[in-house]
Amino acid sequence: MTWRVGNRRNMWDRTMMGKSYFFLSLLQAAVSMEWTINAPLEVTAQRGLCARIPCHYSYPSHLNKETRVGIWINDEKWKSQSIAFHSGDHSGESLRFYNRTRLSGDLRDGHCSLVIDSITQEDEGPYHFRIEFNKDSYSFFPVTRLRVSDFTDKPSIFPVETVEGKTVNVTCTFNTTCDGTAPTLTWVTPTDEPLSVSHSVTQWGDSLTYTSVASLTPTFKHHGQNLTCRFTYLTVSSEQTLTLTVQLPPLPQWGTASALRTCQHSSLSLLSILSEDGSEKLQQDLD
Structure with a gap:
């Protein structure tokens, strides 16, 4: 009889301990x-x-x-x-x-x-x-x-139609999520041709886009040369290059009116004169 009472009491104690542990676990989980x-x-x-x-x-x-x-x-x-x-x-x-x-x-x-x-x-x-x-x-x-x-990001440079004597805007952009130290964007020109450069920054969510626009007026001597956009952080840099394709401007079409165009290339001056009646006279003058 004593054994039964003790056994029931042990079972009751174990049950209460189990319930207490269960509720404690729920409380800890809730916290x-x-x-x-x-x-x-x-x-x-x-x-x-x-x-x-x-x-x-x-x-x-x-x-x-x-x-x-x-x-x-x-x-x-x-x-x-x-x-x-x-x-x-x-x-x-x-x-x-x-x-x-x-x-x-x-x-x-x-x-x-x-x-x-x-x-x-x-x-x-x-x-x-x-x-x-x-x-x-x-x-x-x-x-x-x-x-x-490894560092692999590069800027993007967008080609434009380039015609001799016509000012063009070349755009270079770089996208990043880094909003701390801004990169430095520079241009490397093929000659001593001066550039007019403007910079801007736009943000969309966590992404930043750095934009640099270079304005230049190309001549035919720039044909085949490179225009490079480079961006630099404290310890790394990257660049993108555009090879210029410079086109000659079209000949003017004035009907029976006189037209004159002078083109210099390889030390050769070509003078084309359109007469009133539409006939063409050519004169070559070697320098």
């Missing part, structure tokens, strides 16, 4: 659901450009009015020597990240996207985000792994 993050598992960036790790986090509503500090760690665990970004104390950041990292967006609105400028191969690896309030803190997992690839 953890309030700490959530939306970030990719992997991001690829080109060496010399910037890397952007998109990130949005949520937290318990009772912390809405509290001040907060956002921290990105370049490791799978918390390590003070691996801090890539610290919104409250930049001096605590690792020296190799100093002045190269920043947040895109406002922490108070749940934005935690990390931007790293002038990416190097050494920056490759795991990153995770941590948020600290006055008395609460939370590290978000899984980590985002950053991959660094």
Whole structure:
């Protein structure tokens, strides 16, 4: 009889413990659901450009009015020597990240996207985000792994019809998602021909388009020569080249009226005179 009572009591204790553990698990799950993050598992960036790790986090509503500090760690665990970004104390950041990292967006609105400028191969690896309030803190997992690839981006240069003596606008563009240090766009001309250049920047979402427009008035001596658009960041540069095809302007058609056209090429001057009756007289003058 004593054995039965003890057995029932043990069973009751085990049942209550099981229920308590179940409810505790539900409570922990409910609490953890309030700490959530939306970030990719992997991001690829080109060496010399910037890397952007998109990130949005949520937290318990009772912390809405509290001040907060956002921290990105370049490791799978918390390590003070691996801090890539610290919104409250930049001096605590690792020296190799100093002045190269920043947040895109406002922490108070749940934005935690990390931007790293002038990416190097050494920056490759795991990153995770941590948020600290006055008395609460939370590290978000899984980590985002950053991959660094070779620099391959090139600007785009758009050909235009080029006629001798007629001013044309040649457009060169470069697209990027890096909104930090702007690239420098320059033109390399085939001769000492002066260029009139204008620059502009447009944004569509997270994408930026840098545009440079060069105005030039070609002559026939530019035919077959190259016009190059080059953009440069701090550590990398790239260019695109356009080979000029310069056309001669068409002969004027004036009916029975007189027309005169002088063309210089290979030290040969060709003078074509159309007479009143439509007959053509040619005179060649070798220099």
